[in-house]
Amino acid sequence: MTPKRKRLWMLVGSLAVLGAAVALVLTALNDNLVFFYSPSQVAEKTIPQERRFRLGGLVEMGSVKKNGQEIRFTVTDTHKTIAVVYSGLLPDLFREGQGVIAEGSLGPDGVFVAREVLAKHDENYMPPEVAKAIKEAGQWKERK
Template sequence: MTPKRKRLWLLVGSLGVLGVSVALVLSALSDNIVFFYSPSRLAEKHVPADRRFRIGGLVETGSVHKDGSEARFRVTDLNRSVEVVYRGILPDLFREGQGVVAEGSLGPDGIFSAQEVLAKHDEKYMPPEVAKALKESGRWQEGEGTVR
């Protein structure tokens, strides 16, 4: 074998190893990726029932119902809303009309089953899709970054 042919085989082998490595990394990452949707985007997408993702928006006023450790509420972006069921202790900052992000999966009945609920941590936090919907509806106070 000539030196030129040896270098060619070394290059082909290196590219093969690199390709396998990239495929393994992407495969591992695909299991850990969690997508974020607003209620309107969720209505447009067809998310499989077992797919874990995050939904964010405002807790709809008058929608919070607690029964023991189970809480039911609706998350809205002022265009659409999604019912959420959460079993556990809600964060201290959780309340109606405030921003929230819930992580879980959508059931076949259209109810989002949350395994984790995160309430906003300061007055300026809001998912970008929800902030846009609030600005369009006129409920956004521009100077403060809060909802009226």
């Protein structure tokens, strides 16, 4: 085999290994990628039940119901609402009328099953899409 042919096979082998490494990295990234949606976006899109995503908005007033460790509440962006069920301890800042981000997936009945709940004490930490929807609905609370 000539040196030229050896270099060609070395280049082809290196490209194959590089391609396999890129494919593995992209697969791992896709598995860990979590998208953020508002209730209106969830209503507009068809999201597979097993797909994990983050749901953000405001906890609707009068919607929090506790039954032992299970907590049910509704998240709204003032246009659409989604029921959420969560088992576990809620953050100290969680309350009705405050911003919340829940990570989980949609159940077969359309209820969002949260694995983690993050309470936000200020609209400054809210994603721009949710903040815009709240401002348009006239529910935005200005900081003093």
